Structures are given as C-alpha cells and as structure tokens.
Amino acid sequence: MAWKPRQHARFKAALPIELRPQGVTAPLRGQTADICLGGCYVEMVFTQEVSTVVDISLWIGDSKIYVKAEVVSKHPSFGNGFKFVYLAKDSVTKLNDYLESLKPQGAMMNDSPFAGPPTVV
Secondary structure, three states, X not given: OOOOOOOOOOEEOOOEEEEEEOOOOOOEEEEEEEEEOOEEEEEOOOOOOOOOEEEEEEXXXXXXEEEEEEEEEXXXXXXXXXXXXXXXXXXXXXXXXXHHHXXXXXXXXXXXXXXXXXXXX
C-alpha cells in the first residue's frame, strides 16, 4: 500500500480522554499525543485491538465532546491511533475552534510519512 498524505493537519496536544470499547462499562483513561479533525493518537498502557469501535469523551478546556472512533493502529504498552467515524456537528465546531487556536504553534509535519507513530497495516 502506497503512503498517502493525511487529510487533516495534526497538532501536538495533551488532552484528557476516556475510551469505552463497546460492551465495556468502565472507561479507559489516557491523554492524546496529537489530534486532528480526523482522529487522534492516545498514549495508554492497555491498548485496544485494531478495528475496535470505541466511544470517546474528550475534554477541550471546560467542554466535553463525544466521538465514535475506530482503532487504526496499535503499539502495545504505548498507545493507539484512532480514526473518528462520527462527531456531532457541535463537536466538530468545538474541535475545529480548538485546532484553529493551535495554528500559531504550527501543525506537525503533515506531508511526511514519518510524522508521528507508524501506522500498522
């Protein structure tokens, strides 16, 4: 599979996050390493299997947004990459506003295949 550039610019950001895999009642807690409109990378010791669907609660300041996501990469004892598969319109707005506030600090290298943890295919 050939490398493709990311659809959205990623930003380094440590945001508190809770994950709930389907059928699990107790949340898994962690923090993001980076985030964009299309997904995030979460640092956590207990990683999830690729293709697992999770409900995410993400705190941006005092606001809490809810996201449905799918695990797209797994790095045992380090973290998971998540692709957002559903965000409510107000969540997209809040996340986009937050990412816009990070633009003066600059996005991570968006056009490099070496930006961030490797993708497991």
